[in-house]
């Protein structure tokens with residue numbers, strides 16, 4: 001037994017951890033499919049989730065099936081497509097609003113001709129959301145914004161959000177904030193203190209929700225934010241998750257042995 005194991009731990013609040021995916025758990029890449037996801041990531045997240053009694057969820061702009069593909073065989077609670085999709089901790093997948101699915105299809109359809117003209121743009125047609133990426137053609141940012149504005153014009157239930165080299169359309173009523181609040185009303189999140197870690201403007205709703213529920217938002221990198229805390233980079237996020245898991249494990253071990 002090391003010296004630290006003999007020191008009585010301070011009672012830490014029971015935590016619920018929520019994290020963004022791109023730019024937070026994995027480094028950004030030129031294209032959505034180009035990300036490098038180390039095999040060790042799923043192992044690390046599995047361990048952190050286990051220490052937190054599964055009160056660990058990913059809130060992402062990607063679809064749930066995309067996250068599952070990158071973290072297989074791990075299946076976590078996930079809110080996908082900016083809160084449009086949600087898989088609860090008990091594995092139940094909520095039905096996506098059919099009106100949102102149809103509207104997203106309509107928006108994607110309207111953008112297709114632009115992609116044919118500019119093959120460097122990437123269109124992601126998701127269940128209930130649409131992303132138009134211009135990372136490989138930054139000079140087309142305004143063209144993309146105008147095209148997306150026109151595409152959502154006449155769909156009052158949808159709004160646009162600007163992320164990192166991407167313009168996304170999603171239902172107005174859905175966000176990472178609504179998803180975080182929904183998780184927090186359910187086991188095993190209920191009664192815990194929420195922490196949300198993210199890097200982008202699309203994470204702001206999540207920071208605000210976590211903080212309104214008494215928790216903390218942690219912003220990775222620079223830029224204006226509502227988050228009360230900051231973290232430097234993806235490696236630091238991995239270290240933080242590992243460290244929080246270690247603290248909870250140590251508390252549990254201390255209770256077991258004293």
Ligand SMILES: O=P(O)(O)OC[C@H]1O[C@H](O[C@H]2O[C@H](CO)[C@@H](O)[C@H](O)[C@H]2O)[C@H](O)[C@@H](O)[C@@H]1O
Nearest residue numbers: 021022028029030031032060061062135164166
């Ligand atoms: O909420 P997130 O998990 O951060 O997802 C936001 C979007 O991430 C992806 O796009 C971003 O990452 C790509 C890969 O690094 C990068 O090429 C792109 O420029 C970024 O915007 C994803 O493709 C989108 O569907 C997510 O909404």
